[in-house]
Amino acid sequence: MQEIALAGLNRGGFFEKAAFYGGTCLRIFHGLPRFSEDLDFSLLRPQTHFSFEPYFKTLREEFAAFGFEVEITAKQKTAVTDIASAFLKKSSSLYDVQVAGQKAMKIKLEVDTDPPLQFATEEKLLIQPYSFYVKCFALPDLFAGKMHALLYRKWQNRVKGRDWFDYEWYVRRGIALNLAHFCERARQSGDWASDTITKQEFLALLQTRVHTLDVASARQDVVRFVKDAEALNIWSQDYFLQLGAMLVFA
Template identity: 25%
Template sequence: MEVLDRLRSGRFLDRLVFGGGAMLRLCYGLDRYSVDLDFWLLNKNGEKDFDHTAWFSGLRQFWARHYEIRDAADKFHTLLIELKSPDSPRSLKLEMRKGVKMTKTDRAIAYSRHSSVQVYVRTIPLPEMMTSKIDAFLQRKEIRDAYDLEFLVKKGVQADISPEKGDQILTAIAALTRQDYNVKLCSLLKADQRPYYRQNNFRILKSYLGR
């Protein structure tokens, strides 16, 4: 929450659309841990000459006043910066995707029970977030993406999923290993949540997909 609040105070947040697991957790109550912040970097309406290089340089200078910068890179599709606070044992990675065309965004309040700060953010609409999570799960086969998909299904989010893609998702779920459940997923969940997924797999998500 501190990082989001500083993005707002530094006037960087108006170009960013919040997405990913951290957005689902801070804005919609996703009950798993997420250590990175994902954003989509947008041009403002009618703007054709936005210099993302200068913007990113300003962002790096801004963060250097508050945190140690462990890494910063302007990649082909993304801007990446990794921050380390002396008050935290972990570093925090911010990833901002460039060149994304987005016709619609939503607004939500990001909050945490561990902080009194609330930040009003622009977010990816949940149906688009679901589509993005499907693509991510099929590409990298990470169990956290399947968990996020089931969370969105429980929230009543609908996405246009073809029968072929539905079969691909089910195949990817079936290929998840015991280590995926016992190590990767359990490290993201509270202790009382872990037995359910060990026993039930992704029953609700699979039912939604028609199996």
């Protein structure tokens, strides 16, 4: 269903203005072995009055071509009251795509209309439901966004183990982290005051975060999203610290 949504957005010209990022992007295009279904997008440049509504028509038409009826609704964001919206930016737009069929399902779409910059994009080929290209964040910038979430995500009293699973995935594959994009994100969120950040400063932030991590809670959060639960048994504060020592930076 996510692929059909991407096809509809592509047909409507959405990727001339925006790029795909987040966990579902990582799963579809890079083989991240955990379940993720939300579709997260970033405009290529800030656009305060951006509207997603012009793309509703091609989304509906794309789903209809495959025998599905969809209802698209814009969600009005209020004060943070639940976990699902705990990390939504005030400058983002949120939409629900309700798909009717043999089994009703809902896809959440979020568009960041005031994105932190200093990121690169690449055209990634998707061959389902047919062949087309999707503009995506480059891996070093996807990694930077993930580490910003890992270090600063406000999830009340819960730990988002999916952040730690993705962190492990990036490090094991030797993917470089774009510090410049991380810094842009941290400055925009009010978590970092300087225009730059050094490797040493970043690693100090990571070490502090690891030392406060409830590993058992992190494991419990992610286990239902992965096929190989035994792979999580190695998780510990020391494990994540040693992964940090293996980080490479762009």
